[in-house]
Amino acid sequence: MNFLGSRMGAVAAILVLVVVYLVTQVEVRRDPRSVGDVGDVRGLAERDDLNLVMILVDTLRADRLGAYGYERDTSPYVDYLAETGVRFASNRAQSSWTKASMASLWTSLSPIRSGVRRATDAVADEARMPAEVLRDHGFLTAGIWRNGWIAPNFNFQQGFDLYQNPFVRQAPQDVRREARAGRIDGTDIDLVFAALEFMRVNRDRRFFLYLHLMDVHQYVTTDEFAVFGTTYSDFYDNSIRWTDQQLSAIVGGLEQAGLRERTIVVLVSDHGEAFGEHGREGHARDLFGEVTTTPVVFSLPFRLDPGVIVDAPTQNVDLWPTLFELLGVPPVEPSDGCSRVPEMLGDPTPPPCRDVDVAFLDQTWGRIRAEEEPLLAVRDEDLRIVYTPKTPEKSLLFDLELDPGERDNRIGDHPEAERMRERAKQEYERAIAWKDAPSVEMDEMSLRQLRALGYVVE
Numbered sequence: 001m002n003f004l005g006s007r008m009g010a011v012a013a014i015l016v017l018v019v020v021y022l023v024t025q026v027e028v029r030r031d032p033r034s035v036g037d038v039g040d041v042r043g044l045a046e047r048d049d050l051n052l053v054m055i056l057v058d059t060l061r062a063d064r065l066g067a068y069g070y071e072r073d074t075s076p077y078v079d080y081l082a083e084t085g086v087r088f089a090s091n092r093a094q095s096s097w098t099k100a101s102m103a104s105l106w107t108s109l110s111p112i113r114s115g116v117r118r119a120t121d122a123v124a125d126e127a128r129m130p131a132e133v134l135r136d137h138g139f140l141t142a143g144i145w146r147n148g149w150i151a152p153n154f155n156f157q158q159g160f161d162l163y164q165n166p167f168v169r170q171a172p173q174d175v176r177r178e179a180r181a182g183r184i185d186g187t188d189i190d191l192v193f194a195a196l197e198f199m200r201v202n203r204d205r206r207f208f209l210y211l212h213l214m215d216v217h218q219y220v221t222t223d224e225f226a227v228f229g230t231t232y233s234d235f236y237d238n239s240i241r242w243t244d245q246q247l248s249a250i251v252g253g254l255e256q257a258g259l260r261e262r263t264i265v266v267l268v269s270d271h272g273e274a275f276g277e278h279g280r281e282g283h284a285r286d287l288f289g290e291v292t293t294t295p296v297v298f299s300l301p302f303r304l305d306p307g308v309i310v311d312a313p314t315q316n317v318d319l320w321p322t323l324f325e326l327l328g329v330p331p332v333e334p335s336d337g338c339s340r341v342p343e344m345l346g347d348p349t350p351p352p353c354r355d356v357d358v359a360f361l362d363q364t365w366g367r368i369r370a371e372e373e374p375l376l377a378v379r380d381e382d383l384r385i386v387y388t389p390k391t392p393e394k395s396l397l398f399d400l401e402l403d404p405g406e407r408d409n410r411i412g413d414h415p416e417a418e419r420m421r422e423r424a425k426q427e428y429e430r431a432i433a434w435k436d437a438p439s440v441e442m443d444e445m446s447l448r449q450l451r452a453l454g455y456v457v458e
Helices: 008-023 038-046 076-083 098-107 130-136 188-201 232-256 316-327 417-428 444-451
Strands: 051-057 086-088 140-145 162-164 207-213 263-268 296-299 308-310 356-362 374-380 383-387 396-399
Touching (some): 130 140, 140 188, 188 207, 207 232, 263 316, 374 417
Parallel strands (some): 086 308, 140 162, 140 207
Antiparallel strands (some): 086 296, 356 374, 374 383, 383 396
């Protein structure tokens, strides 16, 4: 069944989208939510009417958003959501490559444990995905995505009643802008249109809607939003400003449908982007902070005044344990993550989450016949090691308190160097959570689609 409805039945959705898009051209609009407090956050688990909308902006690094201290006005709407919601101030993704990172986000396991590390790897059938859990708890589950690395052939569709790529140019011409840059067909406007239509059709049902946006990854913008310059880094900022507008349209759609005060909206990302900080541009090549530090913002059915900032270091694997607790859903095991609800509530004695985060990258992930070249990054309190299992002596060690930009390699003289090498080795040798890691043979069409994203897959 297509829950987005037929094209003939979408006239009302088109009108809604046009209205929402025009309304969101204004920087500030009336927020229909009432003001809530910690007691309301605690009470979310008792409600049986909550929807969940998870918006993943591919390739969005945290420090390019105003809410995370960026001086440019790239993200006025995201900043507002953070100011009136919950912002996780120091979050890391588990890889700098989409498929490995997304498998970790969905399973709450590091890539070492999820088994999704190379181009042909797929999520295990045995994995109990969040969409499966929420479907079992009465949610209608839908995913709308534009990145081929999370396509159904890699098992990311598990638990979704609807899981589809939006039709290219689905949105009406009235709301289109001529896109600049980008290598894949369409823009995120197509996804926004599909999302708004889904909300319209299913406004009377309890739903979980996952939206995976790609325009930042593709550096898509328009003349209207190309305001920051013409360098590689400027184009990236322009695309964030453009995408911020799409996020406003999505939340505006919830408001138009009367759903805002019973919907949790979550903004996350799978990885960041490098601009020469360590001699490279792009992502999926290393594990430095610029490609692993990502935003997490929760916008609740009510406004928080002031908003909550969770300062403790967190990881993407913490996302679903946190959401499950907020929704009153039992946690799923196995898990490398930890619920952060106690910190959201200001609990002076939160549960003992490990002050450790882990990221992994197989540097030959796209060369299907090449031998694995693993790279593992482990942060333990203020120390972070980038560990090379095949050549441990070439590992890098950084003291993040003194060197947050990871420029001063202390592997040769730091007294904790050997301990950190051993710590990383232990993480690397952890067992996969499933009996068998499935592998997918990719046809030429799939390879062409993935190459269109800018990846080298051979």
